[in-house]
Structures are given as structure tokens and as C-alpha cells.
Amino acid sequence: MIKLSFVTSDGQEITTTARAGISLMEAARAANIPGILAECGGACSCSTCHVYVDRDWIGKLPGKAEDEADLLDFAFEPDEETSRLSCQVTLTPELDGMRVMVPERQG
Template sequence: MIKITFTTADGAEITTEANPGLTLMEAARDANVPGILAECGGACSCSTCHVYIDPEWVDRLPPKEEQEADLLDFAWEADETRSRLSCQITLTEEDDGLRVEVPAQQG
């Protein structure tokens, strides 16, 4: 199991565990993390699962693909370095301990 900590916009921390192969968005949804709307259900066609990756983790994740980068143009207060769509991050054992922040709003 992979341990992930989500920090919500109000500063609360939600730590959950997920199986490898799930996406970060699915882990957030399963843990009822507030602020992860995931309106497209993980089809990479909206930006409502936007998260900020902890700076220590940015370079440890696979890079953004073009479609994800394009959709992040529609994300609220996107950060060029830290913003990711959680539906595009498939969890692996190497992601154990991952920390992300949820923005104050989506879209």
C-alpha cells in the first residue's frame, strides 16, 4: 500500500493508503478528499482534479504530457512547476509518502 497525504485548502491533512495502479485522483476520491471534483471521472478532459505536488516530490513523478499541460491552463492558480492533474498520476510503490495540496477551488 502507498501512503499519500493530502493537505486541503483549509490546512487539514488527510492521510490515506492506496494500491499501486490507482491514480492519485482515485485515491483522493476513495478517501473523500474535499476539493477534488474530478468531473470527467479521470478522462483528462477537465481540470477539476488539480493538485499542487509537494516541492520534494515534483521531480520524482513522471513529467506532464502535452494534454495535461494544456488542461492546466484552465486550472485555478496553476503553478508551472507544482500543478498536476491527479488523474494523470498513476501511483507506484515509489510514490509511498507522496504529499500534495488541494487548491482552494477547481476550474
């Protein structure tokens, strides 16, 4: 299992575990993380699963695809370096311990 930490916009840190192969968004939804709306259900057609990946972890992720980068333009206060759509981050064993922050609001 992969350990994940989500920091909500009010500073609450929620730690959960998830299996490799699912998306970060699916892990967030399974753990009822507040602020991850995921309105499109992971189809990469909205930006309501936006997160900020901790700078210590961003280099362990593959680069953003063009459609993800385009959708991040519609996210709330996107950060060029750390913003990701959690539906586009597939969990791997290398991400064990990853920490992400949930924005104040989505889209």
C-alpha cells in the same frame, strides 16, 4: 499500500493509503478528499482534479503530457512546476509518502 497525504485548502491534512496502479485522483475520491471534483472521471478532459505536488516529490513523477499541460491552463492558480492533474499521476511504490495540496477551488 502507498501512503498519501492530502492538505486541503483550509490546512487540514488527511492521510490515506492506496494501492499501486491506480491514479492519485482515484485515491483521493476513495478517501473523500474535499476539493477533488474529478468531473470527467479521469478522462483528462477537465481540470477539476488539480493538485499541487509537494516540491520534494515533484521530481519523482514523470513529465506532463501535452494534454495535461494544456488543461492546467484552465485550473485555478496553476503553478508551472508543481501543478498536476491527479488523474494523470499513476501511483507507484516510489510515491509512498507523497504529499499534495488541494487548491482553494477547482477551475
